[in-house]
Amino acid sequence: MKIDGIDKIIIKTLVKDARTPVLSIAREVGISGAAIHQRLRKLEKLKLIDGYHMKLNPKVLGYTTTAFVGVFLDSIGEVKAVTKQIKNIPEVVESHYTTGNYPIFIKILCKSNDHLLSLLQNNIQTIKGISRTETLISLSQQINRQISI
Amino acid sequence: MKIDGIDKIIIKTLVKDARTPVLSIAREVGISGAAIHQRLRKLEKLKLIDGYHMKLNPKVLGYTTTAFVGVFLDSIGEVKAVTKQIKNIPEVVESHYTTGNYPIFIKILCKSNDHLLSLLQNNIQTIKGISRTETLISLSQQINRQISI
DNA sequence: TCTGAAATCCGTTTAGG
DNA sequence: CCTAAACGGATTTCAGA
Numbered sequence: 001m002k003i004d005g006i007d008k009i010i011i012k013t014l015v016k017d018a019r020t021p022v023l024s025i026a027r028e029v030g031i032s033g034a035a036i037h038q039r040l041r042k043l044e045k046l047k048l049i050d051g052y053h054m055k056l057n058p059k060v061l062g063y064t065t066t067a068f069v070g071v072f073l074d075s076i077g078e079v080k081a082v083t084k085q086i087k088n089i090p091e092v093v094e095s096h097y098t099t100g101n102y103p104i105f106i107k108i109l110c111k112s113n114d115h116l117l118s119l120l121q122n123n124i125q126t127i128k129g130i131s132r133t134e135t136l137i138s139l140s141q142q143i144n145r146q147i148s149i
Numbered sequence: 150m151k152i153d154g155i156d157k158i159i160i161k162t163l164v165k166d167a168r169t170p171v172l173s174i175a176r177e178v179g180i181s182g183a184a185i186h187q188r189l190r191k192l193e194k195l196k197l198i199d200g201y202h203m204k205l206n207p208k209v210l211g212y213t214t215t216a217f218v219g220v221f222l223d224s225i226g227e228v229k230a231v232t233k234q235i236k237n238i239p240e241v242v243e244s245h246y247t248t249g250n251y252p253i254f255i256k257i258l259c260k261s262n263d264h265l266l267s268l269l270q271n272n273i274q275t276i277k278g279i280s281r282t283e284t285l286i287s288l289s290q291q292i293n294r295q296i297s298i
Numbered sequence: 299t300c301t302g303a304a305a306t307c308c309g310t311t312t313a314g315g
Numbered sequence: 316c317c318t319a320a321a322c323g324g325a326t327t328t329c330a331g332a
Contacts, residue, residue: 001209011205014202014203015202015203015205016200016202017202018167018168018203019167019168021307021308021309021326022308022309023309024308031316031317031318032317032318032319033308034309034310034312034317034319035316035317035318037309037310037311038317046209048205048206048209050204050205050206051166052166052167052168052202052203052204053165053166053167053202053295054160054163054167054200054201055198055200056160056164056199056295056296056298057196057197057198058295058296060150060195060196060197061298063296068245068254086292087292090297091296092292093292093294094293094294095290095292096288096289096290096291097289097290097291098217098285098286098288099285099286099288100283100284100286101283102285105217105285105287106292134250135249136219136247136249136250138245138247139245139246139247140245140246141243141244141245142236142244142245143232143242143244143255145242145243146207146242147205147207147210147239147240147258148239149205149210170324170325171326171327172325172326173325180301181300181301181302182325182326182327183300183301183302183328183329184299184301186326186328187299187300188299
């Protein structure tokens, strides 16, 4: 797996704006569009490129609060069943199976503190197998980026 | 701010694949490409669309482990200074200012447990103002999505 | 908001060094 | 790994309903 400087420019450009035309990258680095195209195919085949996605701004939809919730279980065997239930809650955007304090750790978006409370009490804590939760509210996010290449 | 069914199709399509041609969406919903184009401009003006980004697969780069680190500070006044230092660590992909157990909560990617240990001992814990840390290792991630519309 | 057409530009393939 | 050429199809703009 060789990733040279040209590949890095292609990647950095498209991480920033996935709709940058291939030909504009080609002009930038001074090779043909077809060559950029071939390199993109290579990077996709390597699975280094996972996809191209529109990013939504949750705040415009009213989701102003991010919270992390550590989930304790009655027994560790229930991870799968509980995760399946958690998947049905649309406000949950990440779920991790973890070692440390909690077996399950999730990230949720909510519209207000009341919404957060309601999610915890009416959705998350009513799932069978969950014994209790610990919440961490993100007041603001200073870093949000991908791994650097 | 009105988002109708057509807007939702546009958004869902581009969230899944940001490079879907406007004209293919147009055929899907049965209106002209120009109309889709106008709606996209509208959604961008609303700031609902935050951007279009290539998503990298950290595993292909060797980053197989995700960890969350709760950071305790000597004094709460040091949040800004410490965050600035944290930003210099490339493995840190998220940093949150939080209420709860920790004032700062970060997400990091690492290549191995040794790498994680080295990051904690040689990078994070050497930052002036950090008193101690608590680590949560993600063994696997079951959910990774955006807010639903 | 939408359409349809025009103009311009792009992605992709192919043949070849 | 690259180029150049060519085709099909895309984005974008604009006038008008």
